[in-house]
Amino acid sequence: MRRAFGLFLALGLLAGLNACGPQKAIRAPCPHGSVCLEYGNGSEPVSLDPPKTTGTWEDRVMGEMLIGLTQNDPEGRPVPGMATSWETSPDGKTWTFHLRHALWSDGVPVTANDFVFGLRRLMDPATASQYAYLLFFIKNAEPVNAGRLPLTALGARAIDDHTLELTLEHPAPYLLEIAKHQTMYPLPEHAVKKWGDHWTDPGHYVVNGPYKLAFWRLGDHIKLVRNPLYFDASKVCIDQVDFYPTTDTIAAERRVRRGELDLDTNIISNRVAYLRRPDQIPAYVHVHTYLGVTYLVFNTHDVPALRDRRVRIALDMSVDRDFLTAKLARDGRLPAYTFVPPGTANYQPVAPPIWASWSFARRQAAARELLAEAGYGPGNPLKLEYKTGDTPEAIVGAAALQAGWREVGAQVTISQEEGQIAYQDLRIRNFQLGGASWIADYNDATSFLELQQSQTGAQNYGDYNNPVYDDLLAKADNEPDAGKRAAYLARAETIMLNDAAIIPVSFLVSKNLVNPRITGWVDNLTDWHRVQYLCFKR
Amino acid sequence: MTVLAPNLRRDSRTMEQAAAKGRSLWDDARRRLFRNRAAVASMILLGLFLLAAIVGPYLTPDHYDAINKGDVWDPPLTNGHLLGADSLGRDLLARLLVGLRVSLAIGVVATAVSLVIGVTWGATAGFLGGAVDELMMRFVDVLYTLPFIFFVILLMVTFGRHFLLIFLAIGCVEWLTMSRIVRGQTLSLKQKEFVEAARASGLSTRAIIGRHIVPNLLGPVVVYATLTIPGVILLESFLSFLGMGVQEPLTSLGTLISNGAEEMDLAPWLLIFPSLVMVLTLMAFNFIGDGLRDAIDPKDR
Numbered sequence A: 001m002r003r004a005f006g007l008f009l010a011l012g013l014l015a016g017l018n019a020c021g022p023q024k025a026i027r028a029p030c031p032h033g034s035v036c037l038e039y040g041n042g043s044e045p046v047s048l049d050p051p052k053t054t055g056t057w058e059d060r061v062m063g064e065m066l067i068g069l070t071q072n073d074p075e076g077r078p079v080p081g082m083a084t085s086w087e088t089s090p091d092g093k094t095w096t097f098h099l100r101h102a103l104w105s106d107g108v109p110v111t112a113n114d115f116v117f118g119l120r121r122l123m124d125p126a127t128a129s130q131y132a133y134l135l136f137f138i139k140n141a142e143p144v145n146a147g148r149l150p151l152t153a154l155g156a157r158a159i160d161d162h163t164l165e166l167t168l169e170h171p172a173p174y175l176l177e178i179a180k181h182q183t184m185y186p187l188p189e190h191a192v193k194k195w196g197d198h199w200t201d202p203g204h205y206v207v208n209g210p211y212k213l214a215f216w217r218l219g220d221h222i223k224l225v226r227n228p229l230y231f232d233a234s235k236v237c238i239d240q241v242d243f244y245p246t247t248d249t250i251a252a253e254r255r256v257r258r259g260e261l262d263l264d265t266n267i268i269s270n271r272v273a274y275l276r277r278p279d280q281i282p283a284y285v286h287v288h289t290y291l292g293v294t295y296l297v298f299n300t301h302d303v304p305a306l307r308d309r310r311v312r313i314a315l316d317m318s319v320d321r322d323f324l325t326a327k328l329a330r331d332g333r334l335p336a337y338t339f340v341p342p343g344t345a346n347y348q349p350v351a352p353p354i355w356a357s358w359s360f361a362r363r364q365a366a367a368r369e370l371l372a373e374a375g376y377g378p379g380n381p382l383k384l385e386y387k388t389g390d391t392p393e394a395i396v397g398a399a400a401l402q403a404g405w406r407e408v409g410a411q412v413t414i415s416q417e418e419g420q421i422a423y424q425d426l427r428i429r430n431f432q433l434g435g436a437s438w439i440a441d442y443n444d445a446t447s448f449l450e451l452q453q454s455q456t457g458a459q460n461y462g463d464y465n466n467p468v469y470d471d472l473l474a475k476a477d478n479e480p481d482a483g484k485r486a487a488y489l490a491r492a493e494t495i496m497l498n499d500a501a502i503i504p505v506s507f508l509v510s511k512n513l514v515n516p517r518i519t520g521w522v523d524n525l526t527d528w529h530r531v532q533y534l535c536f537k538r
Numbered sequence B: 001m002t003v004l005a006p007n008l009r010r011d012s013r014t015m016e017q018a019a020a021k022g023r024s025l026w027d028d029a030r031r032r033l034f035r036n037r038a039a040v041a042s043m044i045l046l047g048l049f050l051l052a053a054i055v056g057p058y059l060t061p062d063h064y065d066a067i068n069k070g071d072v073w074d075p076p077l078t079n080g081h082l083l084g085a086d087s088l089g090r091d092l093l094a095r096l097l098v099g100l101r102v103s104l105a106i107g108v109v110a111t112a113v114s115l116v117i118g119v120t121w122g123a124t125a126g127f128l129g130g131a132v133d134e135l136m137m138r139f140v141d142v143l144y145t146l147p148f149i150f151f152v153i154l155l156m157v158t159f160g161r162h163f164l165l166i167f168l169a170i171g172c173v174e175w176l177t178m179s180r181i182v183r184g185q186t187l188s189l190k191q192k193e194f195v196e197a198a199r200a201s202g203l204s205t206r207a208i209i210g211r212h213i214v215p216n217l218l219g220p221v222v223v224y225a226t227l228t229i230p231g232v233i234l235l236e237s238f239l240s241f242l243g244m245g246v247q248e249p250l251t252s253l254g255t256l257i258s259n260g261a262e263e264m265d266l267a268p269w270l271l272i273f274p275s276l277v278m279v280l281t282l283m284a285f286n287f288i289g290d291g292l293r294d295a296i297d298p299k300d301r
Helices: A002-020 A056-062 A112-123 A141-146 A189-200 A249-258 A269-275 A309-317 A321-329 A360-373 A392-407 A419-427 A446-452 A454-459 A467-477 A482-498 B005-021 B025-035 B037-059 B092-128 B130-144 B148-159 B163-189 B193-200 B205-241 B253-262 B269-296
Strands: A036-040 A070-072 A078-080 A083-088 A094-099 A156-160 A163-167 A211-217 A221-226 A240-244 A285-298 A382-389 A410-417 A433-439 A502-514
Touching: A036 A249, A078 A083, A112 A141, A112 A156, A112 A163, A112 A189, A249 A502, A269 A285, A269 A321, A269 A502, A285 A309, A309 A360, A309 A502, A321 A392, A321 A502, A382 A392, A382 A419, A392 A410, A392 A433, A410 A419, A419 A433, A446 A454, A446 A467, A446 A482, A454 A467, A467 A482, B025 B037, B025 B269, B037 B092, B037 B269, B092 B130, B092 B163, B092 B205, B092 B253, B092 B269, B130 B163, B148 B163, B163 B205, B193 B205, B205 B253, B205 B269, B253 B269
Parallel strands: A036 A240, A382 A410, A382 A433
Antiparallel strands: A070 A078, A083 A094, A094 A163, A156 A163, A211 A221, A221 A240, A285 A433, A285 A502
């Protein structure tokens, strides 16, 4: 056993040395005369059945095959997809979509019924979709999802084959944004009825988008090929896409350098500056502002100390965002003192707390005072555990946070868990302090602010419960005027930050490594880059 | 007859002389060991490392988890960092010494655990023989089939991550081979005359195992233990490399190497120094183990 291990080590070393020398790119085979894209997708999809997915890496594949009412343009903004035009009622609660005459890949027409079927399947308690809550703005969605009303009560109706009517609980100015989301894809009712849960197998998967599923081997790759029946098929340049689950980001970076992959959807943050050096691969590096935030949460449910606002503020003040972003992550992310990222739609930026502009030493002094007021000091130190994922970035970040808190007298131990388990622990409140991040599902401020709503449940990790906050969000939901709505949301955010419900740490950036031979790639806020717009330089 | 008599006398004389000098098998072994240059050099090096691991962390100017915000990725010999600083500006020398301490501690403690369990188990099984032996060794076989990594992950998931769990996990697995070696040795030992004699004089089984079998096993056991320590250190590094090792900000050689490998083209010193220390430690242990084997069991040369 040991000997075998030593041998492996020796072989590994040899392979490592070998990797230093120039190597020929080993690209996956591509049919003669075709254009193939080798896509580093970051992770392996759990499923390709839309209501059973939650990940961006899953939608990167599904979104190439299924097109909703709207779809992403090259800049990630919603443009007409299956719907060509739409009208809204004056109160903003009824939307009528007119669908184009399109076909599923098996020749069956795409009808409004397929959208109704998709929405009902999402809300069906039997499907148990984790993402159903996202569409609770549709009339009766919540009781339907809870099983209190029949599926037919859902506010989605096919007026005729090519007219879809959605009835909403309250106006949702972000409906067109969310209409391109994976929860709102139409599903081919005939195929789902025929194959059941196996409708997503290669050969059964019926699509209305630019690509169809040709092959999927778990942990190896997913192959998509051109769908000739796609309504815009003539504009699609790339014939075949292979998606690889590139969980090892460093290895993926080497594969992109060698030309084995054309792009990868992640870069290790502290390597961004290095890769941008002129002697490295500056033209490959794409870093852009993103609708994402990293933040820390408190378990106010089980830890009495964290119910004290002074303790939360003290912990908040002693987080050195400048060090964490500029020195540690060094990928261009910005320090965050507020929760909603700048650039989010339907949002007016709020002022950060006053102490944000203080020097770090002054903040530390104030934090020490607050802790002393709350009854903690050298004789009775505040002792907490910080739970985080186990990526290298999360671990060094945790060590930095720990050191910062130690300087103000809080003794924090670190507990690292595998990423999925760490989030699970946050959901079941098996933590004291936790690290989390949030990527917007749709470009709107509520996508962030609803996390701290009292009825959000599991994802409101800190169990923040402020009736004023809830009330302001409800008012915003029912406000048709965009300006007034944004003002409600801004007031809500200010209150939430003033309560120190969470500690915002940084506003994320999207990081992609893209071969410069690829054309049509536009960096954007939502980080959606559909393959149908990409091509290669001749 | 008369011719043979002087010979007999001479024999008894040499035996008396030998007894006066007190030259036992162990003396021979020590002498052979100290003639082995590689083993001696390894012992000196290991002694130095041990000393550094024990007192070193108290002597470094920086504490191993002290973050220096201005010193991120300082190369060696800058800002008072002899071996450079890591991505949090922590002094690599301080971290290396602590890492060495943790790795050596895991190596020694886990080996001691495996030694105690393995020797008791193997000696008992081998000496008792028969159905008891069958039962005990099949139990070992069953434990052998347990995939180590699954076992560790299972432990971590059930009990959470803890420093002691790594000792436990490694110790629990390492004693298996030890018990097999010991059992084999015991099987041959128990046929020896002195065991027969002990049995004839009415000594209890426990007393025979404790007084006759175990001391005679010492040779192979010591050799195997010396070779187990580097194996354990390597295993701990392997776990750390997979992210299942000790918790930040505490560190071990494996964790340091794992972190260094991530940043090797940005800050190569973070990989080079920990790897160097690791390689030297493992080599030293292996040389000592080889030297001991040659010294204790000359037939094996």
